[in-house]
Each structure stands twice: as C-alpha cells, then as structure tokens.
Amino acid sequence: MVERIMKISSKNIMFNKGAIMQKLLVVPALGMLLAGCNPSGGTSTAVSSNEGFSAYCPSVGVADSQCVLNDPENPYANLTVDATTKYTFANAATNDRGAFYVWATAQASEQSGENQYQTAASLHALYDDTDNAAAKEQAILAYKSVLDNYYTDATEGVTPIAATDVSYTLTKANICGDAWSFDTAYDQDLSISNVIYVTSNWCWGVPYATFSIMDIPTSTLNNYDNLEFKVKWEDSTQMIIKIPNADVYAPIDNAQQSELFYTVADFPEVSGAPGWRQVTIPLSDFVSASQTHDDLAAFTEIQINEAWSTDRSFLVTDIVLTGDATGNGLVGDTNGDNLVTIYKSDNVPTPSNYRDLVGENLVEPASLDNLYDDAAAATTALSGWGFSYDTATNSLTSD
Amino acid sequence: MTVYAKSKLIAPLVISLAGTALITSEATFARGADTPVSFEGGSITLDVLSNETVTSSGKTTNNDEGQIAFFDFDFNMGGLVGDFTINAVGASSTSLFDEEKYGKRINSDGDAVELYNFQASSFGDDYDLNLFYHTERYHWGTEGDFFGIMKEGTDVPGADLWNEKVNQGIEFVGKGELEGLKVVAGPQVYWGAEPQTVIKYLFGEDQQHSFVGSYKQAGGSQTSLNGAFDLSDGLKLEVGGLISGQDKVGNTYDYEKNGIIYEDTISTADTLGLRAKLSKDSGGGQISYVAFDYAGLVADSGIPDRWFGTNLPFSESGNKTVVEAGINIPNGSYLIIPRVFYRENLADANPVAFIRNNTDAFMVGDNRAVLATEISLTYDPTPATHFYEWDNDAKEDATLAYNIGLVRKEYRGATDSLKTGDYRSNGRAAEDLWQLNSRIVMNAASGVKTVLKLEAGLKTPNTTAPAANNYRTLEVSVIPNEQSSYKVKYATDDFGPYDWRQEWNEFFPEQLELGYERKLDSGDFGVKFLRRTTGEATGDISELQAHYTYKF
Numbered sequence: 001m002v003e004r005i006m007k008i009s010s011k012n013i014m015f016n017k018g019a020i021m022q023k024l025l026v027v028p029a030l031g032m033l034l035a036g037c038n039p040s041g042g043t044s045t046a047v048s049s050n051e052g053f054s055a056y057c058p059s060v061g062v063a064d065s066q067c068v069l070n071d072p073e074n075p076y077a078n079l080t081v082d083a084t085t086k087y088t089f090a091n092a093a094t095n096d097r098g099a100f101y102v103w104a105t106a107q108a109s110e111q112s113g114e115n116q117y118q119t120a121a122s123l124h125a126l127y128d129d130t131d132n133a134a135a136k137e138q139a140i141l142a143y144k145s146v147l148d149n150y151y152t153d154a155t156e157g158v159t160p161i162a163a164t165d166v167s168y169t170l171t172k173a174n175i176c177g178d179a180w181s182f183d184t185a186y187d188q189d190l191s192i193s194n195v196i197y198v199t200s201n202w203c204w205g206v207p208y209a210t211f212s213i214m215d216i217p218t219s220t221l222n223n224y225d226n227l228e229f230k231v232k233w234e235d236s237t238q239m240i241i242k243i244p245n246a247d248v249y250a251p252i253d254n255a256q257q258s259e260l261f262y263t264v265a266d267f268p269e270v271s272g273a274p275g276w277r278q279v280t281i282p283l284s285d286f287v288s289a290s291q292t293h294d295d296l297a298a299f300t301e302i303q304i305n306e307a308w309s310t311d312r313s314f315l316v317t318d319i320v321l322t323g324d325a326t327g328n329g330l331v332g333d334t335n336g337d338n339l340v341t342i343y344k345s346d347n348v349p350t351p352s353n354y355r356d357l358v359g360e361n362l363v364e365p366a367s368l369d370n371l372y373d374d375a376a377a378a379t380t381a382l383s384g385w386g387f388s389y390d391t392a393t394n395s396l397t398s399d
Numbered sequence: 400m401t402v403y404a405k406s407k408l409i410a411p412l413v414i415s416l417a418g419t420a421l422i423t424s425e426a427t428f429a430r431g432a433d434t435p436v437s438f439e440g441g442s443i444t445l446d447v448l449s450n451e452t453v454t455s456s457g458k459t460t461n462n463d464e465g466q467i468a469f470f471d472f473d474f475n476m477g478g479l480v481g482d483f484t485i486n487a488v489g490a491s492s493t494s495l496f497d498e499e500k501y502g503k504r505i506n507s508d509g510d511a512v513e514l515y516n517f518q519a520s521s522f523g524d525d526y527d528l529n530l531f532y533h534t535e536r537y538h539w540g541t542e543g544d545f546f547g548i549m550k551e552g553t554d555v556p557g558a559d560l561w562n563e564k565v566n567q568g569i570e571f572v573g574k575g576e577l578e579g580l581k582v583v584a585g586p587q588v589y590w591g592a593e594p595q596t597v598i599k600y601l602f603g604e605d606q607q608h609s610f611v612g613s614y615k616q617a618g619g620s621q622t623s624l625n626g627a628f629d630l631s632d633g634l635k636l637e638v639g640g641l642i643s644g645q646d647k648v649g650n651t652y653d654y655e656k657n658g659i660i661y662e663d664t665i666s667t668a669d670t671l672g673l674r675a676k677l678s679k680d681s682g683g684g685q686i687s688y689v690a691f692d693y694a695g696l697v698a699d700s701g702i703p704d705r706w707f708g709t710n711l712p713f714s715e716s717g718n719k720t721v722v723e724a725g726i727n728i729p730n731g732s733y734l735i736i737p738r739v740f741y742r743e744n745l746a747d748a749n750p751v752a753f754i755r756n757n758t759d760a761f762m763v764g765d766n767r768a769v770l771a772t773e774i775s776l777t778y779d780p781t782p783a784t785h786f787y788e789w790d791n792d793a794k795e796d797a798t799l800a801y802n803i804g805l806v807r808k809e810y811r812g813a814t815d816s817l818k819t820g821d822y823r824s825n826g827r828a829a830e831d832l833w834q835l836n837s838r839i840v841m842n843a844a845s846g847v848k849t850v851l852k853l854e855a856g857l858k859t860p861n862t863t864a865p866a867a868n869n870y871r872t873l874e875v876s877v878i879p880n881e882q883s884s885y886k887v888k889y890a891t892d893d894f895g896p897y898d899w900r901q902e903w904n905e906f907f908p909e910q911l912e913l914g915y916e917r918k919l920d921s922g923d924f925g926v927k928f929l930r931r932t933t934g935e936a937t938g939d940i941s942e943l944q945a946h947y948t949y950k951f
Contacts, residue, residue: 039654039696039746042661048750049658073659097658 044075047098050126055134061104061119062141063149064111068104076105083110087274090118091233096126100135113153116146117354124361128368140371140381143358147387151398154353155191191273192230194345195317200306209313210305213342222297223331224340225323227281229304230270232315238263238307239314243299246286260285261307276315283325293325317345359389359396435476441484442922443468446946450495454938465492467502469515481519481530487512495940496929499897501559509562516555526577529570533558536566536589539581540704543601543609545625545639545674547701547715552589560897565590579606593617603627619646621700623672633680641672644697644717650760652696653753654746660753665697665760672698672717684729692721696745696761708787710806710834711740711773714766718745732780740771747812748826754816763826764862768812775804792840792850792876801839808832814862825864832857832867848878858894858901865904868892881918888912895931908932922948 056074057067069077075098081089086106093099099122107115120142127135146153200209221243233239242259262281270276287293306312319342324330332340362371362378372378375391382389382396389396447464466489473482488511491502505511516533536552538544552566568585579601586594594616601609607627614620625639650665672695678688694700698717705713711723725738748763749755755762779786781797788794814826834856841849852874857867872890879885890910894901914927930941 039656039661039663042654042663044659045653045662046660046753047658048655048660048753052658073657075659 044073044077046075047073047093047095047101050095050097050129050132053097053100053126053130053132053135055138059141061100061107061123061138063116063145064108066108068101068108071101074101074105076101079105081105081109086115091275096122096129100126111149113146113150113354114155116142116150117153117357120146120358121361124365124368124371127371131369136371143362143371144385146354146358147385147396151355152353155357191270191276192315192317192345195230195232195315196343197313197315198304199313208306210303211316213302213304213319214300216300216302218300219297221283221299221302221321222294223324223326224321225283225325226321227283227302227319228322229279229319230273230276230317231264231279231304232273232275232277233264233306233312237265240303240305240307241281241285242303242305243286243296244301244303246296246299258286259303259305280322317343319343353396355387355396356394359387360394363389364391436472436474439471439473439482440951441468441470442948442950444946444948446492446944448492448494448942448944450940450942452495452938452940461493461495463492463494465490465502467491474519478521479519479530480521481517483517484515485512486515494944495942496896496931499560501556501562504562523574525573525575527572527574529572530568531570531585532567533564534566538701538704539599539611540701542581542599543606543625543627544599544611544623544701545609545637546611546621546623546641546643546672547703548611548613548621548623549583549597549599550589550592550701554590558590563590566592593619615646619644623700633682635678635680636675637678638675639673641674641694641698641700642670643672643694643699644670644760647697647760652746652760653749653755655749655753660749669696669717670698671695672700684734685727687724687726689724690722692719692723694719706787707734707736707777708775708802708804708836709736709738709773710804710836711738711771712742712765712769712808714742714764716761716764716766718761718763719743719766720745732778734777734779736773736775736777738771738773740769740773742766742769744768744812748815751816751825757817762817763812763815765814767810767814767827770809770811771806773804773806775802777802786840795840796842797840798843799839799841801837803835803837805835806833808834817862824862826862827859827864830859830867832859834858846880848876850874850876850878860902860904863902863904868894868906870894870906883918884916886912886914886916888914922950924948 056071057065059065060068060071068074071077076089079085079089081102086102089102090099093102100119103115103118103122107119120139123135123139123142126132127139196211198209198211227241231239238261240259240261244258246258262279264277264279267277267279270278283296284293286299287295304314304316306314321340321342322330322338330338330340359382360366361368362382363375365371370378372381379389383399386399387396388399444467445464446466447462449460449462451461452459468487468489470485470487471482472484474480486502488502488505488509491500491505493506494500503509504513514532517530518532518534519530521528533555535555538547538551539549540547555565558565565587566585566589568583568588571580571582573580581599582596584596588595588597595613597611597613599609599611601607603626609625610623611625612620612622621641621643623639623641625637628636628638630636644665645667647665648667648670651662652665653660653662655661671693673693674691676688676690678686680686690703694717696718699715700717702713702715705711707727719742721740721742723738723740725736728735728737744763744767746761746763748767777786777800779795779797779800779802781795781800784791784794784796786795786800786802809831810827810829813828816826817824834854836855837851837853839849839851839853841851843849852872854870854872856870858870859865859867870891870893872888872893874888875886877885888911890907892906892908893910894904894906895910900906909930909932911930912927913929914925916923916925924947925945927944928941929944930939932939
C-alpha cells in the first residue's frame, strides 16, 4: 500500500495523514464505545417509584441492621435521620419505598418500636402496591422484630379538642377539582383521625392543593383575633392563607392582594402527632393600614392553600377561631373554653401499643393486602412466633 | 363594526424615497469606476385586506392597508464590492392570519426606514473576505461538517416575520496555501446562534478530512474532527469525533434508574460524540449505508442533511445512541428507499415528580428513544431535474413525477416534564406516530404545471402532553403559464402558523387558503382568501388580502 503524505500548511509541515487520522478518530471512538457512558454511580437523592425494590441485605430494616446505610439506592443514607427530622423526611416521601428508606434509616440510627413498626408498615404498603416479594418478606421480618424487640413500646396520642360549641358549622367547602364537596373521613393518620384530606388536583392549569371554607356569615370574622388549625403537609415550606376580597398591604411589591405566605416550619409541632403543626394566623394580617378590624365583617371565605403549584396534598383539622376582638366576650363561646370551632376531629386515637398494631396489620389489615394467605395463616404464623392476637379486643399478647 | 385603522394610504416618506431614487438613479448613482454607489432598482408593494371574525356574540369586521418599499443598491468602494437594500414602511396592515410580518415594526414605533440587508466582499490572492448582514447562508454539510455545526441560514423570509436580522457576520475564505480554511464570526452567524466564531479546515488529498469548530463568546464550544476514507469498490467510511458542551462540565443533573433518582455531575466524558457512516455505492444509483451516532449527555451538535425527503426523527441534542440504515433501490424511473432509525437515550426522561428545568445541562425532548421505519417511493423519469432539490416545484420538467413517503415513529421513551419559573408541564409519554406525505408534479402538454402536496398523520407538540392531532393537509398549485398561478391549501386539525402554536397545541379544525398571483410587466398582483375555523368561543375568522407590487 502506498503511504500518502500531505502538506497542511505554509510551513511545510509534513505528516502521515492515514496514521494521524487513525489515531485522532479511531482511538477515541473505541474509547467511547468501551466506556458505555450511560449515567451510573450518582448519588441517590429521591425515590421516584415503588417499582424496583430489592432488599440490599437479608436483614435490611430489621432490628439493629446497619446495611441500609450502605444501600446506594437509599437517598437518606448520608443524611441525619433522627427523632426530629424523620417526620419531615417521612412526610416528604412521595411513595412507600421512599418511606421505607426513611424509617429503615431511622431504625439503623436509633432502634425503637416506632421506627421498627413504621419500617414494617411502609414495606407492607409497598407490597400492597407492587406485590413485590422482597417487600413482603422484609415486612414480615420487621413486624416480627417489633414483637421480639419492642414489645412494650406504645404510640403517642393527641389530646382532643373538648369544645362542643360550634357557632359556625362547616357546611360548604371546596377542594379544587372535587366540586363543592369534602371528605372529613380520612382516618389513615396514626395520630389524629377524621381529618380533612386536601388532595392536589388540577386547578387553574396546574396541580394545586387548595381548601376553601365558604359561606361564612357576614359579621363573623371581625369578632375574632385569630384563625387556628392543625395542618400536616407533604414537604411544604410555605402555605398561602387567603381571605378573598380582603385588602392586604403587601410590602414586597406594594400590590394590594388578599393572600399571604406563611412558612409552615415557623409554627410549633403538635406534641404526639408526628408531622402536624399548630398554626395560628392573626386575622389582623388581613387588615390593611387604611382599614379597621371591623372591616373583616364583610368577608365570607377563608382559604388554606399550598404555595405555588408544588403538587403537595395536605391534612387539616381542628379549625377554630380564637381571641375576643369585641371586648365583650368571645362571640359564640357557649362553654367558655375560648374556642369557636369550625371543624374538629371527633375521633382521636388513644395511644396504643405497637404490638397491637402489628397484630391488626397481620391478621386483619384494614386497607392493605394480607401478607399471608388469609387471617388464619397469619394467626398461625403469629402463634409460631409465640404470640396471639384477639380480633375482638384488638390486642396482641405473648403466649 | 367596521374599523379603518389608518387614514393614510401611502406614507409621504415612502413616496419621497421612491421618487428620489427613481429620479436620481441614472444621474447621481450611475454605476462605474467614478460612481462607487449605484441604484439598481427596487419595488413598492401596496396591500389591502378585509377580515371578519364571527363569534357567538356577533360579527366584527376590519379593513386595513399597508405600504412597503425596497431600494436596491450596488457599491464598489474601499476594496469592497457588494450590494445592500434599504427598506421603508409607510404602514403595515394588521392581519388575523399573518400576525407576524415584515414591516410590522412600524406599528410599535419602529423605524420607518432601515437597512434591510447588506453584503460585501473583498477578493485577494490569499483570501477572500465576505461581510454579510441578513443574507442567506448555507450549511457546511457537504463541506466536511459531519456534525452540522454550521447550521443552515436560508430562512430569511422566516426571520423577516420577526424582524430578526439574521444572519450577521464576516467570513474569511482561505486561498492558495490557506485553501480549505474558512472562518466565520459574528453576532448571529445563523438564526438562533449566539455570538461565536466558527472555523473549518479541510485537508487531505481531496480535502476529504476536516476540522470544524465553533467557539462562543460567552463560553461553550463545539470541536469536531472528521475523516472520509475510500476503502474499496465503492465502500466509503466517514467518521467524526466531537467535543461539545464543555462549559457544562461540573453542572449537576438528575437521572432515574430503577425507580431511584440519582444526582451526578457532568464530566468531560459527557461532552464527547462520535459519528460513523459506512456507505456502499454499488453502481447504478444503488447506495446503501449504515450509520452510528453516539452523543454524550451534553454533546449537542447538528442534524444530518435530510436527503431524499426523509422525515426520520433526527435531533440536534446529545444524550443518545443512534443506529440508522437505509438503501436506495433504483429501478428504471423508480427509486425505493427503505430506512430504519433506532435511538436510545443515555439518561431517560425523569418522572413527573422529578422534573428537569429548562436551565438544566440537558433535557429529553425531541431526542427521546424511538424506533422509526420509513419507506419512500419516488417516480422521476427526468433525473436531470432532481426531484428532491429545493426548487423542484418550478424546475421539474417530467410529464409526471411523484413521491410517496410513509414514516412510523414508535417513541419508546417519554419526554421530560419541564418547569419554567412556576409553570410546569407534563412531558409526552411513549407513543406511536405516523406521517404520510406525497408530492406530485404534472406538466401537461398544454404547458399547465400542477403541483399537489398531501400530508396526513399524527402531529404533536414536541414536549408537552396533549394527545396527538390526526391532521390532513392538501396543497394544489396550478400554473397555467408563466404569468399566472393559482393555489389552494386546505388543512384539517393542523397547527396554525408559527412554531409556538405547535408547542402550545393550538390547532384548528379547518384552515383554507385560496390564492391567485399574476405577473405584470411592471411587477405583480395577487389576491388571497384565508379562512380558519376554531371550534371555540374565539370565533371563526376569514380574510381577503390583495397586493400590488411595482418594480422599478
């Protein structure tokens, strides 16, 4: 073969074209092909789907196993998941698989009945959603660990509102996308039952969670100083409180508007109710400089909304009006407890032992698939572990 | 209600400019060595329109008119020879159909007179210099630019609609010992380009190898090295390597794998690209090829030339591995071309809850995973007038020539959900799309030329989620002689004009256009009727347009 020589510049630099081109093009090309170059080795930051779960080690999420901290799929492995932060992470998790990583990481850091039970329950929910065999197997191991290691641990609870005076009954509310109706029967929260579940729906062209308390009689809001409620939000840093038609002076852009932003984390946590915040909104926030508190009398609606279109559903309950703005005693407070209730949860769970919850979840799970073939098979399995569950009293005992 | 938007018919400015040019063109600007600037001619166009909007609440009509003029000059001074055109606008009619049009600037306090275009050249022994401002520019796809780094800049009329003065820059063309070297630099060397310098150097015995690179003023570059090798017996290998998007090295990005979102960092490896094409010329017009294209996550480049009217789903974006193959099968006056195109992404679209922003290092959009198959049939008994040349409508001289193309695009991947500020849009899911297109050219013995263009298929926005439109278009042009032409265009469920309508999924149940053009000794005259039904409360609209252009 004749070797071709070419000239590339006025400086008479000569080189072997074939050899140079071969090195310049073919060698890097082979390198790229060999490299593959699909993304890999990144740091896990979130769980996007329940699908794809596998147990990183046989004991992952069980007792004092630490292997979840080395699982490259665990977004929380290098974060501080402790008694303070675990609720925030768990609330922010958008699926059961993500919740499992939160609670399993918490369990690896600090072993407790709560962490172990929540690990098991999230695996159970994951199995319910995906029929994943690994999730099923680990859920059973985690439930058994609750009984073996944290037999006496109990849930916390919330003191219910005792008020019986309801001067304004929540008769008309609107959850966007759920036209003119609302569901107050949500009872899946372990701490407070029968709360209002405000789901994110397609509103105004974006996914948005918004709740409106409507048809409040005129000359009502001006009687009170504060709006108070409990709220539990999925990963929300800010919320919007809106009183339509109110004339709020907004110092940022001098615009007059009827809604204000509040940072959820600025409000105190509710003791015994993980993830819940006790919110107090001064109604004076909605009175502009040119108005008086009495101008609130004209307004008939209050909205609790997520900030922007963050697509985050939330729970809300115990909505009350407080503070005597009239100076003549709290209007509508017939029993003298200083609360006028718009909506309150009437079924607050009493503290219970995690072992009883394990028994219920194994033998007669309310809304999840049974991990065993049926209740009898679950009862047999419990018996094999040395425990019995009484479905009449919802209690689990050691044999 | 009838509204006359403007009382003036012809702006005094237009008349005075045109008159001055006409009177002085021979006396003052006569072309010659001592008169470096010469007036070459120009045109004045007067247009009128009348439109009507019918909604459930009633009917609204509007009449309007416009005047626009162009004055063409040549010049030869200071070692530069070239030409330029001055534009003057008296008024711009407000159309319901041509919402964007050249000259519209006058309606928003723009200049009545502006430099429309300009080009000048200096010819030397060692190099030529070409200055260009709003003139057509061509890609370098046939000049060794294997990655399409220098993009096509021939859509000047399209840019005119938005009063975009593209393309702008200066070109250096080497000669003699610098033969093969071209450098183009400017604020916008093609439509949409950032200020940059583009360099091309061809080398090799037949200048079959090339170096092509673009270097942006604000950072970011594309550098390619390409080679073409004749292996044997018509077998040819073209191969190129690319480094693109190095300004994004160090940026973080998210990707999903097995239901987990990971964060990683763009590295140099993600800026690399490779293209290779092996083709075999078996003689008699039978050419087969197989091509491979790898592009790292941020290794954006250009698209291959669309030879033989292909509608394969090429993309300029990186983040892909592509395999493509096809063969030209000639049989007499027929040409059959089957093609197959398969693309996978290196990183898939992120799920809805983990959106990418439009400022991210990369996104999955028109480069999403796809398996496309295409077959086209071309009948052209007069190959001297190549059926796929851009001006074949006018040049085709066969009694009958036609093509039929069918492409099926099985998109196997989704596009990213996007977030721009607070606005979020879901991406497109995996889907199957198809498109049928045909062009038929007929030349009757009487001299009447007829051109039919048909299109049907499923058309979608590129990145947002609405369902695909099942659209149809038919366009018929009848040219009975050199002086006259008739045109009918009818479309159902097609997007309206301008790219944004497709992106926002704004389509219309029916669109109709009837047109007649007549060439005159002094210029031309045309009349057009347009109608569009919306099927919504915004109403149905129709418009009658007429224009007369006087050329001098």
